[in-house]
Amino acid sequence: MRIVLPFLTVLALALPGRADTYWPGPGDIVTPHAGGLDLSSADGMAREGMPFGSSFHETMHTLVPIFGHDVSVAFPQECGEGPLVSVHIPGQINLMFQEDQLAGWMLIDDSALRTATGLHVGAPRMALADEGAVSCTETGIGTEFGAGDLFGLLSEDGTTIQGIWSGATCIFR
Known part of the structure; x- marks a missing residue:
């Protein structure tokens, strides 16, 4: 019993230090x-982030x-x-996984998230100017844009951003 008591004391003293470690929770920003x-x-x-491949x-x-x-x-x-697993988090993001690894993401519909450069669903097309060189192409789903490794879809009238994505997606054109 005397051996166990010092061990438990040391263990108890070590636990408060772990309280300072990061644990994700509501209010954190993705x-x-x-x-x-x-x-x-x-x-x-x-x-620490979650790069493609996580x-x-x-x-x-x-x-x-x-x-x-x-x-x-x-x-x-x-x-x-190829084969994908799609995870939809309503009002936030769609994630695509391939072979158990994060392979892509999409911001669509009512997504509240913004990209690292501030792009978001509902932003005016002018916001693409901050992305540098942007190309627009008419496809079977509408006017798509590309800015480096970020892609997206403009509204029917071409004035607002309707969707944004990067990496693997499952979009039928």
Whole structure:
């Protein structure tokens, strides 16, 4: 018993130090960029991001405490990128996983997120000027734009950004 008591005391003293380690939670900020996702705590302190290639488990383990458990998982059958797993987090982001790794993201519909450069769904087309060289192409889904490794879709009238994505997607044109 005398051996156990000092061990438990040392263990108890070590635990408060772990309270200072980062654990994601509501209010934290997820910022999509051309190579994956960045993460900041609610106080603005930058944290380790989740680049493309991050595991499904690691990504979801990080995002669920931030966004909650309201997620939908789908397995699109015919994607040009090959077999994908799609995770939809309503009002936030769609994530694409391939072979258990984060492979892409999409901001669509009512997404509240902004890219690292400030682009967001509903932003005016003029916001693309800050992206540098932007190309626009008419496709089967409308006017698509490309700015480096960021891509997206403009509204029917071409005045606002309707969607933004990077990496693997499952878009039928």
